[in-house]
Amino acid sequence: LWVATPLGYLLSRYRFPGRWIVDTLVDIPIVLPPLVLGLSLLILFHLNWGAWQLDRWFRDELNFPVTFHWPAVVLAQFTVSCAFAIRTMRVTFDQINPRAEDVARTLGCTRGQAFVKIALPQAVRGMVAATTIAWARALGEFGPILVFAGSTRGRTEVLSTTVFLELSIGRLDAAVAVSLLMVGLAIVVLLILRGVGTGLSGGER
Structure with missing residues (x-):
């Protein structure tokens, strides 16, 4: 949300050069x-720009390996889920009449205060x-994680790749158990978020 909210607001309210490029990205x-x-992220980090490579720079200069380590899991989940969140926030701000913000600015508020x-x-x-x-997209993400981070036990393993690993060795009971855990987590979190959203909406009224 720290990325999606301001970026969604920016795409909704402002017209600037290169806006269509940001929208496309x-x-x-x-x-x-x-x-x-996942393959695109892998290529991005391993593409050689002369003698410079992004993955090598993170590993050697910052001592922070990304590819096939846990940061790759976070980045893969963030890339997908953030795109959906930005699109949702842009639609949200598109549906809000900017007149109230304009009035607030005429009364002395800055653009940031009005926001x-x-x-x-x-x-x-x-x-x-x-x-x-x-959150739902991040929980169920599989393809980008498998390609960009791998599915190493105890290092880059998440719930979705655990199901894949258990199925690959024929442990159907374990795969079903993890799948049921994911379903349960999804239901609980979605119910909590729906309840929070309903409470906030009720408070606004």
């Missing part, structure tokens, strides 16, 4: 097949929806 993780997205005091309170339900969608 946001849509790419949504329309690309998951395996292709925080006027736009954000009206976008609460959209923020809850964006959180729900982003």
Whole structure:
């Protein structure tokens, strides 16, 4: 949300050079097949720019390996879920009339104050929806993680890749158990988020 909310607001309210490029980049993780997205991230980190390589720079200069380590899992999940959250927040701000913000600015508010005091309170339900969608996408993400981070036991293993690993060695009972755990987690978190969203909406009224 720290990325999706300001970027969604920016795409909704402002017209600036290169806006269509940002808009297209946001849509790419949504329309690309998951395996292709994972492969794209892998190529991005291993592409050689002369003697410089992004993955090597993270590993050697920052002592922070990315590819086939846990940061790759986080980055793969973030890339997909953030795209959905940004799109949700942009639609949310598109549906909010900017007139109240304009009035606040004529009364002395800065653009930032109008955003925080006027736009954000009206976008609460959209923020809850964006959180729900982003979390659900991150929980079930499989393809990009498998390609970009791998599925090493105890290192880059997440629930979705655990199901794959258990199925690959014929442990159907373990795969079913993990799948049921994912279903249970999804239901609980979605119910909590729906309850929070309903409570916030009730508070606004």
